[in-house]
Amino acid sequence: MTAKSDFTEEEWGLVAEGPAIAGMIAATAQKGGTFRESYALAKTYAEARQHHGESELLDTLVSEKPHFDRHKYHSAEELQGQGLQRIHEATSLLESKATPDDVTAYKTFTLNVAKNVAAAHKEDGEKVSPAEEAAIAAVSASLEGGGPA
Numbered sequence: 001m002t003a004k005s006d007f008t009e010e011e012w013g014l015v016a017e018g019p020a021i022a023g024m025i026a027a028t029a030q031k032g033g034t035f036r037e038s039y040a041l042a043k044t045y046a047e048a049r050q051h052h053g054e055s056e057l058l059d060t061l062v063s064e065k066p067h068f069d070r071h072k073y074h075s076a077e078e079l080q081g082q083g084l085q086r087i088h089e090a091t092s093l094l095e096s097k098a099t100p101d102d103v104t105a106y107k108t109f110t111l112n113v114a115k116n117v118a119a120a121h122k123e124d125g126e127k128v129s130p131a132e133e134a135a136i137a138a139v140s141a142s143l144e145g146g147g148p149a
Helices: 009-028 034-049 056-063 076-097 100-118 130-143
Strands: none
Touching: 009 034, 009 056, 009 076, 009 100, 009 130, 034 056, 034 100, 056 100, 076 100, 076 130, 100 130
C-alpha cells in the first residue's frame, strides 16, 4: 500500500490535483452545465469514499476536497495543455513510488472523474458531446503515459 507520507508535500500536491484537473478538462470541453459538472466532480469523490480500504492512496486522496487552483489556468486551452501534462507527471510519479494496485486505482478514479463530469450535463441532446469525448480520450492518454495531446 502507498501512503501520503511516501511523497513530499509538492509531490502530493501534484498527485492530489490530477483527478480534479481531469474533471475540469471535461467540464471546459463544452460550454454549459457548470453547476451540474461541479456537483458531479464532488459526487465522484463522495462515492469513492464508500469504497474505503481498496487503496490507501485513493482513500487518502478522496478524504480531502478536490484540489484545483482555477486561477492557475487562464483559458480552457491552457488548462488542457498544462493540465494534461500535470496528469501525466502525476501518473509517472505514482508509477515510480506507488504499488501497481494504487497506480491502477488512481488512473481508474481520475478517468471516472472526467467521465462523470462530462456526463453530468447534456449538450445538444447528447449525454456526452464529441468535445467531451475528446477531452476524456486526452485524459486517458495522459494517464497511460501519452502526455498531452
